[in-house]
Amino acid sequence: MRKIYRRSLAGLCTVLIILVAACAVLLFVGDWGARLASRYGKQYLAGVPLDVTFDDLRGNLGSGYDLTGLSLRTQSGSDVLELKDLRFGLSRLSLSPLGGSLDLRSSGLRLTAGNLSEFFKDVDAAFPSEPEKQQEPFHSPLQLGTVLIEDWQGTDLPWAVERLSVAPGEKFSQLEASLSWQGVPIHLSGLVSPDLNDPAGNVTVQALDASITLSGRLSEGFDVTLSGLKLDKLKELERSLEPLQLGGSLSGSVRLVPTKNGWAISGRLSGQDLAALGSLIGSFVLPFKYDGSMASVDGASGTVFGGALAADGTFDAGDPNFPLFLQVKLTGARLDKAPGVKGTGAGVGLGAVDVQLAGPLKELSGKASFSDARLSWQGLTAQKLKGQAAFDLGNADFSLSGQVLGGSLNASGTVGETVKAKASLKGANLSGLSVLLPGVSPKGKVTASASAEGPRQNPNFSLSLQASGLGGKGVTVDSLSAEALGSMEEIxxxxxxxxxxxxxxxxxxxxxxxxxxxxxxxxxxxxxxxxxxxxxxxxxxxxxxxxxxxxxxxxxxxxxxxxxxxxxxxxxxxxxxxxxxxxxxxxxxxxxxxxxxxxxxxxLGGQTDLSGDVTLEADPALNLFGTASKLDLRALGMPLSGFVNGKVKLGGTVSKPQLDAQVNLPQLAVGRLVLQNCVLAASGFGKYSVRLSADGPDGNLLKGEGTFSLPADGAGGTVDLTAELSRFDLSSVVPPMTPLSGLISGQLTAKGSLLQPSVTARVWSDKIQSGAITVLKPEAQAVMTQLDKIDVTMAAGLGDRRPEAKALVTLKNGIKAEFHSSAQGIPLSALVPDAKDVLAGRLSWKVKGKFTPKAGVQADGLVSSDRLGTRWIALDDLSLPMTVRSSVLKIPAGTASLVGAPVTIQATGDLKSQNLKAALDASNIQVDRLVAPFKVPGKFSGAMELHAKADFQMGGLLSGALTGEVIGKDVFINDVPYMKLVTSGSPVKIKKALITFRATPDEVFILPGSTMSAWADDPVFSYVAFSGPVWRQSLESVPGVPKDLLAGSRDTVKLAVNGNFNVKALNSLLGGIGVLIQGGMEGADPKELASGFVQGLIGNAKNQFRDVSFTVAGPYDDLRVDDLKIENEISFARKNDWAYGAGHIGDESKKQETSYSLKFKIPVGPGEGKGSSVGEQATNQILKQIVDSLIQGAEE
Missing domain, CATH: 2.20.50 (Outer Surface Protein A; domain 2)
Incomplete structure (x- = not known):
């Protein structure tokens, strides 16, 4: 091809030279010769089998020649070259020796390179080649003169010459040129020798901010220097390089020396900070030599991705077999940031790599090896990898080994025209895949083997796999095995x-x-x-x-x-x-x-079915039907009953489906709540309308409606639903005999994202009655803003306070909750209304805790009160620290004070059985402070103890009892006015007092065995025992009990008292009054007689003790003494008393006695007596009441 090209070019040049030479001879004779040359030149070219034309040729040897309108075309008429004008001539002519300077000026060249090959064929046909002859070197007698070329370019070439000029100097000519390549400007400048036989010079080429300098002489050699070439600039020359994101710079120097074998080349090329695709690759230094036959690289070095690179090689171009030797070593490179690897999370350590190539090109062979390589990706690793291969142009033998997923990997074989290879993986642990599948947690071990053998185009292969303990995402496969074989044609x-x-x-x-x-x-x-x-x-x-x-x-x-x-x-x-x-x-x-x-x-005792079809088209059509019939909710084992019937239809297409569904329950019972005609319906596409309705108890309506959306693109749906229940009677759903009633209303809303809606549930009421407790305007709200978190707030009115409670409920990994509640000054009457007439005070509390399914409730809190008790006696500074662990409530160390005496309280409760047990202990209770609220006249001293235990059953109705005892020692009572009459001013001394009691929500009862004993010399009593209720609720009516028998039940106090008292004077007095009344002493006023007797006897009586019994009854503000009986004396008792009747009176002999009722009130202050002292007034009051009672009884 090279010879054809040279021959064609020579033919083209021959045409031009003949044309110019012939014209030159004719032009030498002047303008006549020019015209003759133009005329006969055109005629000659018309006879040549080439399409060469020109417009005009004129000039002479002295002034130069002008050729215009030159055109070259192929025989088929395709344009090859168009030249607007060409001026050439000689200057500085000399005949001895023959010589001169060649001047050239041209513009407007257009070359169509795509048609040159066809034109060359035409030239070869016009000028057949002759065998090449050894030619002597050509010696030109001319030198380079003035040159000016403008506007030369190829119509289909990337280059263009804007201007090129050569201006002769004294020894050297000045070269200046402005060129372009792909639109990139290139500038040439420097000095060149005018000698065309041995060109020389020093020229610099500048482009892309880089420079190339060429200096020297053709006969001696040239030095070429490259500096500052930035690779990212190359994209301006070649746009296809832009995606490579090249970076770094190149520099180097080359020496070219002519030899008899051609040019000898030696040099050094280096690159710094080379990069591609945004990744830093490294640097290199490449020394090279070429002597016209042998090329060599000796000691090339560099860095590639952090590894050390070394290379050596030779290539003999003079040997017809072209022998080649190349060795490349790379150590410690890491490809983590290499193109294609960077950003994937993968790590590649190559370890040590060695590659060798040797032999003639047609018989090239080599070997390669690597060791200690390591691969990693997303936490997976393959390590200790090593392998080797030996190959030639037709075959390769290889082997590979390493560790993958903790198992051993081995592979080996031969690849050529035929393939014979095998591979195995033993003991790979799939748990290593957990980093790739965090939600799956894969496990198990895998062993696999594979082999391939046969023609390279279609080898036969086999695969065997065994796995044990295989599993993931909570599922385990006991065993797995697979066998497969085949070829590229069949598996x-x-x-x-x-x-x-x-x-x-x-x-x-x-x-x-x-x-x-x-x-x-x-x-x-x-x-x-x-x-x-x-x-x-x-x-x-x-x-x-x-x-x-x-x-x-x-x-x-x-x-x-x-x-x-x-x-x-x-x-x-x-x-x-x-x-x-x-x-x-x-x-x-x-x-x-x-x-x-x-x-x-x-x-659930019923049947569900689904049937239909889906057409698998570009937009599949849906035609599916589902039904559910007679599903019995009782089978769920929940407090639900009712039969569910429903139907659903899914139509339309996958891109635009239409859903219509409806569920019906004629009757739904949730516990004791019964709903009638329940309907849940949904319909639509993309955005669905939902409707819920049901008839509740007493005709109230449960209803709900809204929408939810399911976009076809899967971007996430929305929901907007609201359900309401208004004025629902709570008593209609609670168990029988549960004292809970009230009208409640509720609302449930769900809005926002379908996958994570904001759900709010509210329940409220004007009033709820729980037994005797009235809860005013209770309200609860639960807000779910995340699928696993619910904020709960509750508030209710108790008395004049509104305590609150808050909780955060989380649903992730089981239900959990954190809560706290606080209240200040809740009236005790709001919590225990049944005791409002007896107990008073306010309670406060703070509770904080959490709940988990495993541990249950874990809470700590404090219940406190400034004062809690009755109008006469109360606990002050009550503090009850408490804990709740699971279902156990404990108050380990509660404290309070009782009229200044320390009180300790311990309690334990079972929240499941709702049982509460408590103990209260108080010591050193000062009697004077204890009786002070009763405003009893006199002085008191001494101390008492209190020990009580409670056992209550909590719930809708409070039941249970508080039992205990009060112990007093060395109690002294002095200066009680009406006692001075008997004690002559000496104090009443109680040696020991024991009061046992039992308190229930309905009654406080002093138990039998409660006694007080006096010192041996006490003038008033020896001992006293008492029992009976000291407080109980008033009973207006009791089924089956006559109203007259309920009269006594309204008494707050009905205490039976018996003891040993000094009653000598009183005994005589009563006996005398009885005889007097029975005798009916005429002419005397019974009141006056009785008054006289009593005054005398009480004032003059001596100590005489008798067993005495009586009852103290009535409300606290109107106590009375009934049923007074004295040993060996007449009984003054009320007949037919239903509470303390015949069974308490005595033996049969006493039934024959005449009975009278003796009543008098205990004096507690000034009265109508005439005496000036307190003692005289008390005596007068007692006497008046006794006389009035006796006389009234006689009159009746």
Whole structure:
């Protein structure tokens, strides 16, 4: 090709030289010769078998020649060259020696390079070549003169000459040129020798901010220097380089020396900070030599991706076999930031790499090896990798080994016209894949082997795989094995077996590529699963029982015709406590349509079914129907009852489906709440309308409506639903005899994202009555702003306060809650209304805790009160620190004070059984402070103890009792006015007092055995025992009890008292009054007689002790003494007393006695007596009441 090109170019030059030479001779004679040359030149060229024309040629040797309108075309008429004008001539002519300077000026060149090959063929045909002859070197007698070229360019070439000029100097000519390549400006400047036989000079080329300097002489050699070439600038020359993102710079120097064998070249090229695709690659230094035959690289070095690079090589171009030797070594390179690897999270350490090539080009062979390589990606590693290969132009032998997923990898073989290779992986641990599958947690070990043998185009292969303990995402496969073999034409899955869930899975098939597509069959079957096997392989399995089951599937491919079928059945199962029977699924696929023949199951005593078909088109059409009938909610084991019926239709297309669904429950009972005519309906596409309605008790309506959206693009849906229940009677749903009533209203809203809606539930009421407790305007609200978090707030009115409670409930990994509640000054009457007439005070509390399913409630708190008790006696500074652990409530160390005495309180409660046990202890209770609220006249001293235990059952009604005892010692009572009459001013001394009591929500009772004993010399009493109620609720009516018998029950106090008192004077007095009344002393006023007797006897009586019994009864503001009886004396008792009647009076002899009622009030202040002293007034008051009682009794 090179010879053809040279010959064609020579023919073209011959045409031009003949043309110019002939014209020059003729032009030498002047203008006449020029015209003659133009005329006969055109005639000559017209006879040459080439398309060469010009417009005009004129001039002479002295002034130069002008050629205009030169045109070269191929024989077919295609443009090759157009030249607007060309002026050439000689200057500085000399005849001895012959010589001169050649001047040249031209503009307007247009070269069509694409047509040159055709033009050269035409030239070769016009000027047949002759055998090449050895030619002597040409010696030109001319030198380079003035040159000016403008506007030269190729119509289909990337270069252009804007201006090129050569201006002769004294010794050297000045060269200046402005060129361009692909639009990039290139500037040349420097000095050149005018000698055309031995060119010389020093020229600099500047482009892309880089420079190339060429200096020297043709006969001696040239030095070329490159500096400052930035690789990112190359994209301006070649746009296709832009995606490579080249970076760095190149520099170097080259020496070119002419020899008899051609040019000898030596030099050094270096690159700094080389980069590609945004990754730093490295640097290099490349020394090289070429002597015209042998090329060599000796000691090349550099860095590549952090590794050390070294290279050596030779190539003999003078040897016809072209022998080559090359060795490259790379150590420690890491490709983590290499193009294609950077940003993937992968790490590649190459270790040590060694590559060698040697031999003639036609018989080239080599070897390569690497060791200690390491690969990593997303936490996965393959390490200790090593391998080697030996190869020639036709074959390669290789081996590879390393560790992958903790298992050993080995591969070896030969690749050529035929392939024979094998590979194995033993003991790979799939847990290493956890970083790739964080939600799956894969496990198990895998062993696999593969082999390939046969022609390289279509080798036969086989694959074997075994796995044990295979699993992930909570599911485990006991065993798995697979065998496959085939070729590029056919793949056969000879067996696939898996043991799982106590049963097995089997599959086999074969596929091949043939005309029309893929052909083949696949058959799979499974069954024999058990509930125990499911639990073992899937611990989270909700299946607790599983009957006979099976599944099968088949796929048939016959080119464009495809079909499949699947069947699943289970005789019975229990899923999440719900019993299922006769579960079946059957479907067919014909390549165009999926037909659900039957999908159904019996559950909750009813039946659910699904059937229909889906056409598999560009926009599949949907035609699916589902029904549910007579599903019995009682089978759920929850407090629900009712039968569910429903139907659903899914139509339209996949891109625009239409859903219509409705669920009906004629009656739904939730516990004791009964709803009638329940309907839930949904319809729409993309955005669905939802409607809920039900008739509640007493005709109130539960209703709800709203929308939710499910966009077809899967971007996420929205929801906007509201359900309301207004003025619902709470008593209609609570168990019988539960004292809970009130009208409540509620609202539930869900808004926002369907996947994470904001859900708010509110319940409120004007008033709820719980037994005797009235809760005013209770309100609760729960807000769910995240799917696993719910904020709960509650508030209710108790008395004149409104305590609050708040909680944060989280649902992730089981329900959990953190809560706190506080209240200040809650009236005790609001919490225990039954005791409002006795107990008073306010309670405050602070409670903080948490709840988890495993630990239950864990809470700590404090209940406190400034003062809590009755109008006469109370606990001050009550403080009850408490803890709740699971269902156990403890108050380990409560404190209070009772009239200044320290009180300790301990309590334990069971929140499940709602039982509370407590103990209260107080010591050193000062009697004077204890009786001060009663405003009893006199002085008191001494101390008492209090010990009490409580056992209450909490709930809707408070039941239980508080039992205890009060112990007093050395109690002194002095200066009680009406006692001075008997004690002559001496104090009443109580040696010991023991009061045992029992308190219930309805009554406080002093138990029998309660006594007080006096010192031996006490003038008033020896001992006193008492029992009976000291407070009880008033009973207006009791079914079956006559109203007259209920009269005494309204008494707050009815205390039976007996003891040993000094009653000598009183005994005589009563006896005398009885005789007087019975005798009916005429003429005397009974009141005056009685008054005289009593005054005398009380004032003059001596100590005489008798056993005395009586009752103290009545409300606290109107106490009275009844049923007074004295040993060996007449009984003054009320007849037919229902509470303390005949059974308490005595033996049969006493029934014959005449009974009278003696009543008098205990004096507590000034009265109507005439005496000036307190003692005289007390005596007068007692006497007046006794006389009035006796006289009134006689009159009756």
């Amino acid at each position: 056969k899955l000879s067996s696939l077996k898996a043991g799982l869930f106590g049963g097995s899975l089997k599959a086999s098939g074969a596929f091949r590529l043939a005309s029309g597509g893929l052909w083949g069959d696949l058959e799979a079957s499974a069954g024999g699963f058990t509930a125990k096997g499911l639990k073992k392989g899937w611990p989270a399995s909700p299946v607790s029982s599983l009957g006979k089951n099976s599944a099968s599937a088949s796929v048939h491919l016959q080119g464009p015709k495809r079909s499949a079928a699947a069947k699943v059945s289970a005789a019975s199962a229990v899923v999440s406590g719900t019993a299922l029977k006769d579960a079946v699924f059957s479907a067919d696929w014909d390549g165009k349509r999926l037909m659900v023949n039957k999908a159904g199951v019996k559950l």
